[in-house]
Amino acid sequence: MKSLLSCTAISIVLAASSAQAQQTTVKIGVMSDMSSLYSDIGGAGSTAAAKLAIADFIKSNPNVKVDLLSADHQNKADVGTGIVNKWYDTENVDLVIDVPNSGVALAVSQIASTKNKVFIVSGAAASDLTGPKCNANTIHWTYDTWMLANGTGKALVKTGGDTWFFLTADYAFGHALERDTAAAVESNKGKVLGKVRHPLNTSDFSSFLLQAQASKAKIIGLANAGGDTINSIKAGAEFGIVKGGQKFAGLLVFASDINALGLATAQGLTLTETWYWDMNDANRAWTKRWQTERAAAGKFPTMVQAGVYSGVTHYLKAVTALKSAADGKAVIAQMKKTPTDDPLFGKGSIRADGRKVHDAYLMEVKSPAESKHPGDFYKLRATIPAAEAFRPLKDGGCPLVSG
């Protein structure tokens, strides 16, 4: 009951007249964390982004009919696979998008492959989705652990932060992030002095910070996410970590986390994102529309939500070109063949392993004095070109590449 009830079918009004002979029908399902810790990163904001993408697309392509569904996977792989199986089998859903949880995303990717449907990952981080676990029905859109590690890790080592201590969330995601970052640090001649693995959802980090302080490392890498990252940084401010000359590196930090920390606490934090709402006029205009659609004036969209918009847009282009969404592999092949272009991520491309590549941005959180308006969080420190931002194609171990 739980998952079925939360599936709300939202029909998108279409402007197409009934006289149109050739009509392509597409069904898209946004599956996200709608009710728990990642619901601000994806959640209802992802559904809103998908709605905007559909509305924009049918304006110029009135002969396409798009239905949108959404559901809550509750961060449980069994719940998620149940929903997706039902969507693919009985509801004729063609595309599943978002899924901000690496465990659930890896499971859904398998189903999409078996049933020859399309799966676009925006919310999940694990780089394995385009590595050993890649397949011809999955595209990883917005970001991944390798890109985060490489972006922040490399930049900090090059600007003098050559000794590191990790605070790592003790589960698959944290380990992957720590592993990828440590590799980036060491390959740039930095040194990892130590690490401590903390349980997920720890509220007090003072003990771990004391260990980090004792290590004398210049950089404290936070290989955790959400509430754990926020609690680490809050405690760090209190224990004078930054004043003592050490620096935090947020390895996975979203705009919503900065909002929760407040700039006074978060200032100076370095992080990597692939999309930032206040970067240019196109993003700002889209943010306004998103806020109206989401009915949340004070919220700011994350890169995950922007990724959903971008992914849906490119998917619909491919389906329209093929005039059918029936063959998942064919749609994905079409998507890989055509360069991507949308107002939010600009021009980009999708590689053979399913990795969407675009520029990434190394950001630094502003101080309260530098911030001019609500949501004015970051200053741009460096742009990492698309070609360098993601893991080189040959290093991923994806069977689609070698085989």
Place this chain on the structure above:
Amino acid sequence: MVDIFGIPSTALFGQLLIGLINGSFYALLSLGLAVIFGMLNIINFTHGAQYMMGAFAAFLLLQYTGLGYWLALIVAPILVGIVGMIIERTMLQWLYKLDHLYGLLLTFGLALIIEGLARNYYGSAGLPYQMPEALVGGYDLGFMRLPIYRAWVIAASLMVCLATWFVIERTKLGSYLRAATENPTLVSAFGIDVPRMITLTYGFGVGLAAFAGVMAAPIYNVSPQMGSELIIVVFAVVVIGGMGSILGAVVTGFGLGVIEGLTKVFFPEASNTVIFVIMAIVLLVRPAGLFGRRP
């Protein structure tokens, strides 16, 4: 520098102190639970949500009325306490005669509803709350830097715990309360309004949770799930201390904070399991808990 088990003694002192600070949070939260269980026989699973409500109230007071931290420390517990009393009057009071399980289920359900509402309106990422100016900064103790705020947390928690213990164990009001728990019919025969006393007691216990929430707001993430992460640990503290024992809740709260702090140094992965291991051992050896009165 002297090493103890391979850890420099200075680092060890730091960790002990941090353990005490965390323990003072546990003590504050388990105190409210112990009061509610000891006096009302209700297993208050809404406690975590009420702790969260305290932190949220502090945020909202600042946002909409400009009321700062110090006033929020007084106003937020009162507001949340009133909400608690309404819950007690409208729902809990019908369950006193039934098995503990019903109260547990009701309060657990309420906790989920309150958390869901908070998430719906404020999202899951959390809300910013700055530390009051007067408490920013720290003392250098030589072996570690003690943030002023943490020192304040220990002091405030100790004061509140002592005051509560004193009122319940050493004053006339407390003796009425304890008598009412033993034999409500007899006490009301003396002209004491027992139902009202119970409502106020519940309100007080809830207020303690909210007080802890305001104390936590400047240092922990103020998010809808902040309470549910803590409540299970706090329940373990209460069970180890002996359900309903106020002294037990306070002593165990501080003690387990220290043990958890040390685990974070020697074996960090186990730091959120160690309390439950201790709970299992204590339940095997002393089923009523370390300070429990009844077997």
